[in-house]
Amino acid sequence: MINRLIEEIKKKEAPIVVGLDPQLSFLPEHLLETAKKEAGEGLEAVAAAVLAFNRRIIDATYDLIPAVKPQIAMYEQFGIPGLIAYKETVDYAKKKGLVVIADVKRGDIGSTSAAYADAHLGSVSVFGKTFEPFGADMATVNPYLGSDGVKPFLDVCKEHDKGIFILVKTSNPSSGEFQDKKLGKKTLYEQVGQMVEKWGEDLREGQYSNVGAVVGATYPEVGKQMRKAMPHTYILVPGYGAQGGKGEDLAVFFDKDGLGAIVNSSRGIIAAYKNEAYSKYKEEGFDEASRAAVLDMKKDILGAIGKK
Amino acid sequence: MINRLIEEIKKKEAPIVVGLDPQLSFLPEHLLETAKKEAGEGLEAVAAAVLAFNRRIIDATYDLIPAVKPQIAMYEQFGIPGLIAYKETVDYAKKKGLVVIADVKRGDIGSTSAAYADAHLGSVSVFGKTFEPFGADMATVNPYLGSDGVKPFLDVCKEHDKGIFILVKTSNPSSGEFQDKKLGKKTLYEQVGQMVEKWGEDLREGQYSNVGAVVGATYPEVGKQMRKAMPHTYILVPGYGAQGGKGEDLAVFFDKDGLGAIVNSSRGIIAAYKNEAYSKYKEEGFDEASRAAVLDMKKDILGAIGKK
Numbered sequence: 001m002i003n004r005l006i007e008e009i010k011k012k013e014a015p016i017v018v019g020l021d022p023q024l025s026f027l028p029e030h031l032l033e034t035a036k037k038e039a040g041e042g043l044e045a046v047a048a049a050v051l052a053f054n055r056r057i058i059d060a061t062y063d064l065i066p067a068v069k070p071q072i073a074m075y076e077q078f079g080i081p082g083l084i085a086y087k088e089t090v091d092y093a094k095k096k097g098l099v100v101i102a103d104v105k106r107g108d109i110g111s112t113s114a115a116y117a118d119a120h121l122g123s124v125s126v127f128g129k130t131f132e133p134f135g136a137d138m139a140t141v142n143p144y145l146g147s148d149g150v151k152p153f154l155d156v157c158k159e160h161d162k163g164i165f166i167l168v169k170t171s172n173p174s175s176g177e178f179q180d181k182k183l184g185k186k187t188l189y190e191q192v193g194q195m196v197e198k199w200g201e202d203l204r205e206g207q208y209s210n211v212g213a214v215v216g217a218t219y220p221e222v223g224k225q226m227r228k229a230m231p232h233t234y235i236l237v238p239g240y241g242a243q244g245g246k247g248e249d250l251a252v253f254f255d256k257d258g259l260g261a262i263v264n265s266s267r268g269i270i271a272a273y274k275n276e277a278y279s280k281y282k283e284e285g286f287d288e289a290s291r292a293a294v295l296d297m298k299k300d301i302l303g304a305i306g307k308k
Numbered sequence: 309m310i311n312r313l314i315e316e317i318k319k320k321e322a323p324i325v326v327g328l329d330p331q332l333s334f335l336p337e338h339l340l341e342t343a344k345k346e347a348g349e350g351l352e353a354v355a356a357a358v359l360a361f362n363r364r365i366i367d368a369t370y371d372l373i374p375a376v377k378p379q380i381a382m383y384e385q386f387g388i389p390g391l392i393a394y395k396e397t398v399d400y401a402k403k404k405g406l407v408v409i410a411d412v413k414r415g416d417i418g419s420t421s422a423a424y425a426d427a428h429l430g431s432v433s434v435f436g437k438t439f440e441p442f443g444a445d446m447a448t449v450n451p452y453l454g455s456d457g458v459k460p461f462l463d464v465c466k467e468h469d470k471g472i473f474i475l476v477k478t479s480n481p482s483s484g485e486f487q488d489k490k491l492g493k494k495t496l497y498e499q500v501g502q503m504v505e506k507w508g509e510d511l512r513e514g515q516y517s518n519v520g521a522v523v524g525a526t527y528p529e530v531g532k533q534m535r536k537a538m539p540h541t542y543i544l545v546p547g548y549g550a551q552g553g554k555g556e557d558l559a560v561f562f563d564k565d566g567l568g569a570i571v572n573s574s575r576g577i578i579a580a581y582k583n584e585a586y587s588k589y590k591e592e593g594f595d596e597a598s599r600a601a602v603l604d605m606k607k608d609i610l611g612a613i614g615k616k
Binding site for chain 1: 329354421481491
């Protein structure tokens, strides 16, 4: 799977991923009104608006980007209808040729982690038939429980040619509370990074492995350090834009060939129409605003890594 | 909420919680057959069998136990139909007066953690109406992202009188890979435990707070240590039974008054009918086998803490 992602990144010259994290406040009024007319005033209507929103953003950007990253929490908050919209978003993005990174941050032990891995990346067999419950291509994973929690994901990645990104250093202000603490000579995030390389050993496809890592754009020093410490690990970089990460700081996350990292932006793209820079598109043109924001982001990142 | 849980524990003289983690292999053939006739050969039928299974176990045990703990991964693996069965299980258990602990181990940052907290414990407002997406009473939370990830859960606990249990030391064999590493003078789990006490300060209801901790039955030494280190923290103890934790080892998790901990058993209860000790109930009497297993577990735990 990592090679498919890399191929898409090269083809589109865009080491970026669009985070489909539809907060209620991002949804344009006209989409909510239409959905309300068709589906009432409940969670079903919001979910319909979310799906319509995502589809138009995907339609307006899929030729420019290799991947999307739906954040499942933003769908779980709308209950079952929200999760149906999540599943339909995954399906729609895949149909458009995009790699879908499920931002689920799951992590548990043994059979429970296996159930999560099957749910989001693998399949289940019932009555002799096989079903893909959510069927994403890659997923984010929380490492707090150690190898027991990660191994079932590795098994599913092997069996189904999928990939994961394990949380190493997250982009939030308090990520250091535990992740930066020194365990002996190394910080927790360094030790997790070391394990990520190890977990990925059997899952390499050339230079990189199907076991990637999450390192936040807001900590470029850590990015530089971990890029070196994890030579076979693709880095998913959240925190660009709204959270404060700048393009110019991101070069350190990449290898010399311009590969090795993929930068996520969520609200900076999907809520671009709310940003003064794209206000000419107005609320009705939210999808065109997203396209313009993707083009600007691409330019910013490629400029920073010296590829444009 | 913690006081409601304690009240139920006292009333039923049972510091135990039944884990509703329906693996496919636990479901009796006759339930699957019935569901297949009614709902076809897809995920809908498995989900119907899961719900029927849970309902009968709840019916057979709710007068004996204070709480149930559905493990959402086991429902997510069956996709949308599975999550509908999860939601209906939560609703059914609440109707029977049980405290529902959602074992979701969610954890993310800022608005994303807030979305998870709203989804599982709180509510969302759309079109001027308020909905409870999943509506559990308590939930498990992963601390890897630090305070940013936990705070939104604290806010929802305050607003809606709910509770959480934060992963401190998990029951699995590899939990020590990161959790046992020393950060300076203290292990990671000790530091997380310290934060749990701090996060719970504003959420106390008498002795205990609505911010609890997870410490595995498989590590009684850690249980003893953390019981002392977290005097205001209720401990959810997984790993009893199938994972190897024994009743006699569990006294250390409790305070002198027999409170302070609640012990979970999942497959030991819900798949009791597969255990030789309860084979007389046969597959058809799986619910009665669960009831017998609950009575035995209760006796075992109460004996260990010297209450019976």
